[in-house]
Amino acid sequence: MTHSYRHLSAEDRAAIMMMRATHSIRAIATHLGQVPSTVSQELARHTAAPIKGYDASLAGYRARLARHWPRHRPKLHPYGELFEVVGAGLPHHRTGNVRDGHRSI
Numbered sequence: 001m002t003h004s005y006r007h008l009s010a011e012d013r014a015a016i017m018m019m020r021a022t023h024s025i026r027a028i029a030t031h032l033g034q035v036p037s038t039v040s041q042e043l044a045r046h047t048a049a050p051i052k053g054y055d056a057s058l059a060g061y062r063a064r065l066a067r068h069w070p071r072h073r074p075k076l077h078p079y080g081e082l083f084e085v086v087g088a089g090l091p092h093h094r095t096g097n098v099r100d101g102h103r104s105i
Contacts, residue, residue: 007063008034008042013056016042020054 008016012032016039019028025043029036045066046059076083 008032008038010056010060013042013059017054017056017059 012034015032016028019031020043023031025039026036029039032039042059043054046062047054048058048062076086
């Protein structure tokens with residue numbers, strides 16, 4: 001069983017916004033041809049405020065921004081003082097071919 005992922009389109013988000021008031025998540029997912037967890041995650045990630053509800057254009061904007069955010073933050077800031085201290089304490093690796101008499105340390 002192979003899975004393929006596709007992003008929700010603007011039309012999908014508009015359908016979610018219009019159907020949310022009168023249909024269940026499962027019914028919306030069936031209408032869109034998605035699994036219910038996709039619709040549930042979309043609503044959870046891109047609903048700005050519970051009082052305002054889900055806005056399709058704002059959700060699309062937030063989704064585009066999220067595509068460019070790193071999933072994990074680096075443990076050390078690359079220009080920080082600690083990065084320099086840790087980097088200075090690590091041995092430098094030599095690269096080369098073993099046949100030429102060089103080995104990586």
